[in-house]
Amino acid sequence: MTHPVVHWEIGGRDAKRLQAFYADLFGWKVDEQDPEYGLVETGDGVGGGIMRTPAQMPPYVTIYVQxxxxxxxxxxxxxxxxxxxxxxxxxxxxxxxxxxxxxxxxxxxxxxxxxxxx
CATH class of the missing domain: 3.10.180.10 (2,3-Dihydroxybiphenyl 1,2-Dioxygenase, domain 1)
Incomplete structure (x- = not known):
């Protein structure tokens, strides 16, 4: 079996600001139903999420491999x-x-x- 990249995340202290930034920058659609975690549709690419990190966790970007x-x-x-x-x-x-x-x-x-x- 191959191990594809199936998801990615961007995390930071102000999720709403990050979600707006990436939506405006790339035209991504962000599901804002959960203010802590917005699922992102990128169009043809792999979807991801933009989330608010807990206070003790630094901002990050990561990929998820299946x-x-x-x-x-x-x-x-x-x-x-x-x-x-x-x-x-x-x-x-x-x-x-x-x-x-x-x-x-x-x-x-x-x-x-x-x-x-x-």
Whole structure:
């Protein structure tokens, strides 16, 4: 199986400002139903999200790569010199995600699709 990039996120303290900035800059459509997290439609490209980060978390940009098994992928991350940041976490009606840092400290997400009903 290939491991495609399936989602991206931009996070910062003022999500509403970031959402407006990227919508105006690129013409992206942002679903503003949730003031904490706006899903973004980019047109032909991979969609993403723009979110408000918690106070202790710095602004960031990351991609999410699809994998079949989050636990196995996180074990491999460790074997290759990376570090788990957030373990497998369910996302209602989507699947589950995890976060890791590569050996240089870049934040990368993993996503396993699958319907999870909360």
């Amino acid at each position: 994998v079949d098994d989050l636990d196995a992928a996180l074990r491999r991350v460790g074997e290759l010199g990376g570090r788990q940041v957030k373990g497998p976490t369910p996302i209602t009606n989507v699947g589950a995600f995890a976060l890791f840092q590569d050996p240089e400290g870049n934040l990368i997400g993993l996503l396993t699709p699958g319907f999870i009903n909360a």
